[in-house]
Amino acid sequence: MASLKDLRGRINSVKSTRKITSAMKMVAASKLRRAQAAAEAARPYAERMSAMLSRLAGNVAGTPGAPRLLVGTGKDQIHLVIAMTADRGLAGAFNSGVGRQARTLVRRLLSEGKTVKILAVGRKGRDYLKREFASNMGEDLAMGGRKTIEFSEARDVADRVFAMFERGEFDVATVVYNQFKSVIAQIPTEMQIIPLPPPKAAADEGARAVYEFEPDEETILLRLLPQNLAIQIYRAMLESNAGFYGAQMTSMDNATRNAGDMINRLTQNYNRTRQANITRELIEIISGAEAL
Amino acid sequence: MPLTLEIVSPARLVLSRSVDMVVMPGYEGDLAAMEAHAPMITLLRGGVISLYEGGAVTDRLFVGGGFAEITPDRCTILADDAVPVAELSPATAQRRLAEAESAWAEVDKTDVNARDAVLDRLQSTREAVRVAGAAPGQGG
Numbered sequence: 106m107a108s109l110k111d112l113r114g115r116i117n118s119v120k121s122t123r124k125i126t127s128a129m130k131m132v133a134a135s136k137l138r139r140a141q142a143a144a145e146a147a148r149p150y151a152e153r154m155s156a157m158l159s160r161l162a163g164n165v166a167g168t169p170g171a172p173r174l175l176v177g178t179g180k181d182q183i184h185l186v187i188a189m190t191a192d193r194g195l196a197g198a199f200n201s202g203v204g205r206q207a208r209t210l211v212r213r214l215l216s217e218g219k220t221v222k223i224l225a226v227g228r229k230g231r232d233y234l235k236r237e238f239a240s241n242m243g244e245d246l247a248m249g250g251r252k253t254i255e256f257s258e259a260r261d262v263a264d265r266v267f268a269m270f271e272r273g274e275f276d277v278a279t280v281v282y283n284q285f286k287s288v289i290a291q292i293p294t295e296m297q298i299i300p301l302p303p304p305k306a307a308a309d310e311g312a313r314a315v316y317e318f319e320p321d322e323e324t325i326l327l328r329l330l331p332q333n334l335a336i337q338i339y340r341a342m343l344e345s346n347a348g349f350y351g352a353q354m355t356s357m358d359n360a361t362r363n364a365g366d367m368i369n370r371l372t373q374n375y376n377r378t379r380q381a382n383i384t385r386e387l388i389e390i391i392s393g394a395e396a397l
Numbered sequence: 398m399p400l401t402l403e404i405v406s407p408a409r410l411v412l413s414r415s416v417d418m419v420v421m422p423g424y425e426g427d428l429a430a431m432e433a434h435a436p437m438i439t440l441l442r443g444g445v446i447s448l449y450e451g452g453a454v455t456d457r458l459f460v461g462g463g464f465a466e467i468t469p470d471r472c473t474i475l476a477d478d479a480v481p482v483a484e485l486s487p488a489t490a491q492r493r494l495a496e497a498e499s500a501w502a503e504v505d506k507t508d509v510n511a512r513d514a515v516l517d518r519l520q521s522t523r524e525a526v527r528v529a530g531a532a533p534g535q536g537g
Contacts, residue, residue, distance in 0.1 A: 143408070146408060146409035146410065147407060147408060147409070149403075149405045149409075149410040150405040150406065150407050150408075150409075150410075150475060153403070153405060153466075153473050153475060154464075154475055157438060157464060157466050157473075157475070160438070160466075161438065256407040256408055259407075315436065316436045316437060316438050317435055317436065317437040317438075318437070318438050318439070319423060319424055319425055319437065319438075319439040319440070320424055320425060320440065324440070325438060325439075325440055325464070327510075328440060328464070329464060332464075332477075335407075336407060339407060
């Protein structure tokens, strides 16, 4: 049995761990609020953009000169998988959830004989996927662990993806990211961004009206599609960021509670040992006195 | 019924309210939207959006480009970046212009898309400098 001194040491160390995890939980909670607000604030733009896009796309989709971002290259051979994770850990299954999802996807694509390229956004996902698919890894981008995510960062990622697409380096692009469902639930999700999945038939009256275009549909689409790409990535980044803090908060909460349990157990153990020691000493004294 | 105007930037919903008329910098020239305008989708240059209520300009916002969708009762502007004119800083505008000019010097002029993108940026930043310079009482 451990000595009293050892037990005291352990109790103290678990207590300071609990202090750290509960502080991290607080920090995550306050960051979560901001991240969640940012994710919600970005929604109107994305919604209106996809509405506008569906109106435009309906006019252009059938024509032979339709932009390739919309209709794809006509092939399905080279896939780009964009895995979006955080740069830091201590967030439960947040990073490994995306990693696992991406791994399953890549394995499936490989078994179908496709070529797969991986673009990792966020350090944790890169490390995870590198273990199995080192030869498929493209360049990767760290999220940098900044407090807020700027649109320009999403723009950089989108520009890079767009440039790869223009050079014909892939046919289909899929983003794997954590969708923010609630503070305790983040769902690893796959989202195809190139070619754009056909928009759901918008049945509202706006879709039927005849629009004028200035300059013309194609020019507008050529601008709108890359912007849309950036927006989709931006949204995924924001969701992932909010999800990260949610996951971190939950896991730190658990860790704090576990540390509390552990402290209770250790304290009980400590008290028992202390009492046993006292009892033993008493017995020694009493039996010593009786022997006289 | 007045026109419902919405201005959204990637990061947030900037503004949503009814106005009598909105003048925006369309790709091929400024245009005004009032109620019962024919449905239209247009690209925007960098420039100033003016909101008219009761015959007077009530708000002016600078946009760095974007898209606008006009329907008979609504006008939705998807702006790359929307800032009230009074908050534009001449110094920032100058810096962005300098960046755009160096981008122009470097860009591959045979690549039409890249060239146009930089040209639009130049136009938008020049406009920002002009507007920021004209706004009175603005410190750096």
